[in-house]
Amino acid sequence: NFATTARRAVETVAQMEAPNLYGVGVSKAQGVVKGLTGAIGNTPLIRLNHISEATGCEVLGKAEFMNPGGSIKDRAALYVVKDAEERGLLQPGGTVVEGTAGNTGIGLAHVCRSKGYKLVIYMPNTQSQGKIDLLRLLGAEVYPVPAVPFDNPDNYNHQAKRHAENLENAVWTNQFDNVANRKAHIETTGPEIWHQTNGKVDAFVCATGTGGTLAGVTRYLKTASDGRVKSFLADPPGSVLHSYISSGGKLIERTGSSITEGIGQGRVTDNLGPDIDLLDGSMHVSDERSIEMVYRCLDEEGLYLGASSCLNVAAAREVAEKLGKGHTVVTVLCDGAYRYADRLFSKKWLTDKKLIGAIPKHLEKYIVL
Numbered sequence: 066n067f068a069t070t071a072r073r074a075v076e077t078v079a080q081m082e083a084p085n086l087y088g089v090g091v092s093k094a095q096g097v098v099k100g101l102t103g104a105i106g107n108t109p110l111i112r113l114n115h116i117s118e119a120t121g122c123e124v125l126g127k128a129e130f131m132n133p134g135g136s137i138k139d140r141a142a143l144y145v146v147k148d149a150e151e152r153g154l155l156q157p158g159g160t161v162v163e164g165t166a167g168n169t170g171i172g173l174a175h176v177c178r179s180k181g182y183k184l185v186i187y188m189p190n191t192q193s194q195g196k197i198d199l200l201r202l203l204g205a206e207v208y209p210v211p212a213v214p215f216d217n218p219d220n221y222n223h224q225a226k227r228h229a230e231n232l233e234n235a236v237w238t239n240q241f242d243n244v245a246n247r248k249a250h251i252e253t254t255g256p257e258i259w260h261q262t263n264g265k266v267d268a269f270v271c272a273t274g275t276g277g278t279l280a281g282v283t284r285y286l287k288t289a290s291d292g293r294v295k296s297f298l299a300d301p302p303g304s305v306l307h308s309y310i311s312s313g314g315k316l317i318e319r320t321g322s323s324i325t326e327g328i329g330q331g332r333v334t335d336n337l338g339p340d341i342d343l344l345d346g347s348m349h350v351s352d353e354r355s356i357e358m359v360y361r362c363l364d365e366e367g368l369y370l371g372a373s374s375c376l377n378v379a380a381a382r383e384v385a386e387k388l389g390k391g392h393t394v395v396t397v398l399c400d401g402a403y404r405y406a407d408r409l410f411s412k413k414w415l416t417d418k419k420l421i422g423a424i425p426k427h428l429e430k431y432i433v434l
C-alpha cells in the first residue's frame with residue numbers, strides 16, 4: 066500500500082495550483098501557517114553552484130536544515146505524531162516516547178510542545194551533555210541509560226517501548242520501523258522535489274538512518290515519473306546497506322564506524338525494506354570524502370552543513386559525473402554543522418580521527434577550534 070499512498074500523493078499534488086501539503090491555500094512562503102507544525106517542510110531546493118558548474122549538471126540540495134527543529138527529522142516527527150493521533154493512540158495531554166539521541170528527539174520535542182504532548186526520550190548515556198540539555202530545555206523528560214546492544218532488553222529502544230506500554234495515553238513512536246516516517250517523505254519531501262524541479266529531476270541520492278527519507282522520496286519520484294527517475298543509496302563506513310544491495314541481499318555483520326552522525330544501518334528497517342528493490346544502485350562514501358565536502362560546501366557554496374549532508378553532496382557529485390552533463394541530480398542537506406562544530410572544525414579531533422590530511426591545504430583556514 067506504499068504504492069497506493071504514492072499514487073494518491075501524485076494525484077493530490079497534481080490537482081493543486083501550488084505545492085500545498087499542509088491544508089492551507091498557498092505555499093508556505095506566500096502565507097501564514099498555523100503554528101510550528103505548519104512551518105515544517107516546503108524547504109528551498111538550493112542549486113549547488115560550484116558543483117553544478119564543475120559537473121555540467123544541475124546538482125540540487127534540499128535545505129532541510131531550514132526546518133524549525135533544524136533537520137529533516139522534523140517531517141518524520143510530525144508524521145509519527147499525526148499517525149498516532151489518527152489511530153486514536155494519543156489523546157490530548159498524552160505522552161510520546163522515543164529512543165533517540167539525535168534530530169528525531171529535537172523534532173519530536175518541538176512538535177510535542179506545539180501540540181501539548183509530553184515527550185519522554187531514552188538515549189545511550191554515551192551521548193553528550195549538550196544533547197541532553199537541549200532536549201530538556203525543549204521540555205522533554207530524558208533518560209540516559211547504559212549503552213548496550215539492540216539484542217539486550219535494556220537497550221534504550223526497548224526501554225522506550227516498555228515505558229510507553231506501562232503508561233496510559235502514551236505511544237512509542239518507533240521511528241525505525243514505523244512507516245508513518247516514510248509516509249512523510251512520500252507526501253511532502255518527494256512532491257516538493259518534483260514540483261521544485263518541474264518534474265525535471267533525473268536522479269535522487271541520499272544516505273539512510275531509518276531509511277524513511279530515501280524510501281519515501283524514491284517511492285514518490287518513481288511513481289510521479291513512471292519509473293524514469295533513478296534513485297541511489299549512499300552509505301557511510303560501518304553501514305551494511307551498500308554491501309546488502311550490491312550483493313543482491315546478503316546481510317553482513319556490522320563493523321567499523323563513521324564520523325557521520327544519524328546515518329548508517331546494521332539492518333534493513335521496515336521503512337526501507339519494502340522499497341529497497343526500487344533503488345537503481347548504491348555507493349560507498351568514505352569519511353575522507355565527507356569531511357572534505359564539509360569544508361568545500363562551506364568555502365565554495367557558503368553552506369554550513371553537517372557531515373551526513375556532505376556525504377550526500379559527495380554522492381550527488383558522483384551520480385552527476387556518472388550520468389554526464391545536462392542531468393538534474395537532487396540530494397538532501399539533512400542538518401547544519403552547528404551541533405557538530407566542536408568536532409568538524411577542531412584540529413585535535415580531525416587529527417585523532419586521522420582525517421586532517423583529507424582537508425585541502427587552502428581550506429585549512431577553517432580549522433579554527
Ligand code: PMP
Pocket residue numbers: 136137138167168169272273274275276277278279326327328371373374399400
Ligand atoms: N542525517 C541526519 C543528521 C540525521 O539525523 C538522520 C536521521 N537519523 C539522517 C540523516 C537520515 O534520515 P532517515 O532517518 O530518514 O534515513
